[in-house]
Amino acid sequence: MTQFPSARTVIVTGAVSPRGIGRFTVDHLAAQGWNIGVIDLDDAASKALAAELAEKHGVQAAGAGADIGDETSVRAAIDELEAALPQIVALANIAGVSSPVPYLELDAAEWDRVLNINLNGVHYATRRVAETMVRNRIGRIVNISSISAQRGGGTFSKTPYSVAKAGVIGLTRAVARELGPYDITVNAIAPGPIDTDIMGGTLSPDRKDELAADLLTNRIGSPLDIAAAIAFLISEDTGFITGQTLNVDGGLYMH
Template sequence: MDFPTERTVIVTGAVSPRGIGRYTASYLAERGWNIGVIDVDHDSSVAVAEELATTYGVKALGYGANVTDPESVDAAITSFEAGLPQIVALANIAGVSSPVPYLEVTPSEWSRVMSINLDGVHNVSQRVARILVANRIGRIVNISSVSAQRGGGTFSKTPYSASKAGVIGLTRSVARELGEFNITVNAISPGPIDTDIMGGTLSDARKDELTQDLLTSRIGTPRDIAAAIHFLIGEETGYITGQTLNVDGGLYLH
């Protein structure tokens, strides 16, 4: 089935100025997607949406929602259904890091990371999937991490790696269940990306250190991930599903 002429993508975790979510929302809006912005802070979500609408001439709404709370997620998506064109795609980008060594991980830290990075992806995906199934068309892209495949080795450690491994399993299973409805579900596995989730702005020395483990001559930028998301939610990529696309400068091969 063809995409509607006017279509909306929901982007979670889209407020942080240096984050993948914020850059992705701008990248997609620039290319004609209407945007539903979800982040924890309502006022900031609304402000980002207003900026997108003004800058790119698209329709955009922001809603403050905690992705760990299904009722909060439902309220956000319901708002987007009422105020935006048909929801066709979802980019699950909201997430947190966890550099705590394994032997120091507390139950609360484990639950914090799992609830946001894995439960949050499920909560938003399930709510949006009901819309996509009703319309029999859609794209879901989840953000995993090369840490899930390598067992850490970047900035975050075990709780983060375990949660992001769970995202890959969730992606594959949901792709299998929703395929008959013309819905694709894929994951992107970023390597080192220069965002605050890496512990803050990276120094030149830290960038050089990280680059030594890559096959490319630089670490990644949010634009690299935004471009991959744009590709996977495209109308022409309906034959790609259940996949994990490594956007990692070759780190997984190193």
């Protein structure tokens, strides 16, 4: 079993939104001793969050702004973070956008926007981080898909979102196959209904109850539920799990 270095860094994309999965994830991982690289669209906000994490948890943290749908921007941000932090051991691709536009009202610009951020952006960050992980022969990559990919929508977001998130599962499996020989694992998480702004804003109690009625649990998910799953999949002890999609969905989809 390949061991992690004593000082290890995880890069997290889409970490700044106060109620988002990324924000809960960086806090959860920093509490576990991970050094944190924050990537979000707003450079100043990314750096401010990094400073907050370093102060709160006593870890090293750095932030860099990037347009996740632009490969040059993503590579530059990761270059900046790598220069400032200990060895990159893990990547959590969380940045994403919702898209509630019905298919018959969909135009090319919306299709391209959603696919570029939700699928291409995952590839851009993964491709750059893979260079470092291959060189060091250790790595953990976790991508956020969605139950929408498996059920063909049925969530707040519709077709291009489902297509992009299905693409994330395919990307996860293919990259897991190619990077496995370098002791790099690549897995996806498919969240069910999670109380974040990507669901269309803060959910009312009635809407939460309505969503929970389809679940086997008595509640919808919280961002911390996903953060905990990410923490599990990037841990040193999960090196035999790769190419998988972990559903964190309250039992909504069984396959």
